[in-house]
Amino acid sequence: MKKTLLFLLIPIFFWIKPVSGQFKFAAYTENGISNVSDGFYGNAAILPSYTYKKYKAEAGILCGISSVSERFFKSFYAGASAQIFIKKIHFCVEGGYISSYPSKELRESNYMGLLGYISKHFTLKLGYNYRTYKFSKKTIRDLGIPDNRVHEPFNIMYRISYNVKPPGNKWNLETAISNYDYFYIQQTTNPMLDINFTYKPLDNLTLFAETLYKSAGMLNLSVNYFALSVKTGIIWELKKH
DSSP states (O other), rough: HHHHHHHHHHHHHHHHHOOOOEEEEEEEEEEEETTTSSSOOEEEEEEEEETTTTTTEEEEEEEOSSOOOOEEEEEEEEEEEEEEETTTTEEEEEEEEEOOOOSSSEEEEEEEEEEEEOOOSSSEEOOOOOOEHHHHHHHHHHHTOOOEEEEEEEEEEEEEEEEETTTOOOOEEEEEEEEESOOOOOOOTTTTTHHHEEEEEHHHHEEEEEEEEEESSOOOOTTEEEEEEEEEEEEEOOOOO
């Protein structure tokens, strides 16, 4: 937990430095139901970030806030990205790390990298992640089992999205198909359908509502239903300094 708090404070350390950058703070709740949850589940997340020119650093934690959650602390994310312009064509490069707890006994970690193309309305991102599963230290100690690990060295990540309005508009509606989010990465064959509505009541405040339909298999989302969730949250931008 100490490492988690340190990562969360990194963007704040950048913010208090005498450089011209942008600090943002995002927070949301997620409520939903899945084939493996015992009723409705609820999560809450915070995601501070710092942007300086074309570079961005961010980190966040996801916590379980419902009675069906096995753990309070569920996932930690840290990432960085850079915007690249080649002859007015907008690309981005992203990298990150996710540490999560699918259950009390199991821990999952992911290292990832992506390359993206961004236009006024379309975004395409493609990359890969290196996944590792292992038992928790408590499980190893209680059961007296070896500290064995299972590695998945190459999993494809993707996100294809369309925005009704260009960036910076007062409101926008985005639809996307992807197999990852901030705090988890699904298998390549398990896409998610994402519909996200954003509204800016103030220049430095954005409200959003997002619906995620997670499938357990490709090509037939209705038959392979896995989970449905709704996120609601805010993004607060501090004034540049």
